[in-house]
Amino acid sequence: MMNTMFRKFHTFTPMFFGLFFLPNFVKVALPQDNFKNDFIESEFKQKEFDIIGNIEKSFEHIEWEPVLKKEGLIIQRKKLGKKSIFALKSTGILEAPIESIITLFRDTKRAYLWAPGLKQRTLLKNISELEAVVYDIHEMPWPCQDRDVVMFNSIKLLKSRKQIALISSSIENYKLDPRPGNKVRAELHYSFIGLTPISKNKTFVEFFIHVDPKGSIPKWLVNHIVKTRPYSFLKAIEKSASKTPANLGKDALKLVDLLRSILSNEKFISGSL
Known part of the structure; x- marks a missing residue:
């Protein structure tokens, strides 16, 4: 039973690694005034900026701890300040075109086909082709309650990093939040996937994530798994x-x-960011 619980819990954090799914269908016409009533866009623009700043500059004095090096992918972690959940970082080359990777992330309807443990994904607000608010429910092993989260997702071109970045973070007190009473609300501090094409069918990826499943799961167990x-x-x-x-x-x-x-005008060297 414990082995089954561990296997299922293994799927939990990867679910949050796939949080950038944006709607891949015709934009629904919704009054912008209504949107502004329940979503203060400027606050989340600032949060995006803070996420990028944290990744680039914060906690530089703390060394990334090596975790795994396998098939060209390097996994590292570090503890950020007093937070007991480790932040994770991964870099490497994916054998897939950048256009197909972005297409995959934008396809909300088919996310369950490859995102481990994803039980339900609901589009709450389609802002644009590059921005959306979504609600996810993630399956947890018994006796744990399922986790849910509301997220603001965006796709950005970061010229200084030579990346297209898929950025996501939790939203609190969102007007359209379903907020069922039988779920534990997880907190996604940030998730950042930077993509750089290095050939037609290869993409360099730089991936950062810091997520807390909350609830009564011991932090040491979360970090270990x-x-x-x-x-x-x-x-x-x-x-x-x-x-x-x-x-x-x-x-x-x-x-x-x-x-x-x-x-095309500047030589890109993987791992130089």
Whole structure:
């Protein structure tokens, strides 16, 4: 029974690694005034900036602790301040085109086909092709309660990093939050996937995540179980994206084209970011 619980719990953190799914369908016409009533966009723009800043500059004095090196992927972790859950970092090369990886993340309807343990994903607000608010329910092993989370997801071109970044973080007190009483609300401090195409069918990935499942699960157990999960998650992306035809809208395609233009003028060296 304990082994079964461990196997199921292994899927929990990778679920949050796939939080960037954005709607891949025609934009629904909704009054912007209504949207502003329940979502203060400027606050989350600032939060995006803070996430990037934390990744680039915060806690530089703390060394990343090596966890795993396998099949070209490097997994590391570090404890951020007094927070007892480790932040995780992974870098490597995925055998899949950047366009297909972004297409995979945007396809909410088919996310369950490859995202481990994803029980339900609901689009709460389709802001644009590059931004959305979603609600996820993630299955947990008995006797743990399922976890849920509301997230703001965005896709950005970061010229200084030569990346298209898939950025996600939790939202609190969102007006459209279903908030069922039988779930434990997890906290996604940040999830950041930086993608850089290095050839037609290869993409360099730089992945950061810091998530707390909350509830009564001991923090030491969370840290022990999830420390190698980025490897499984990234390999799942690689497997699925390599079979996914590229299907990007004009806004996402524009970002990819701009990034390729930047890279054509500047030599990119993987691992140099």
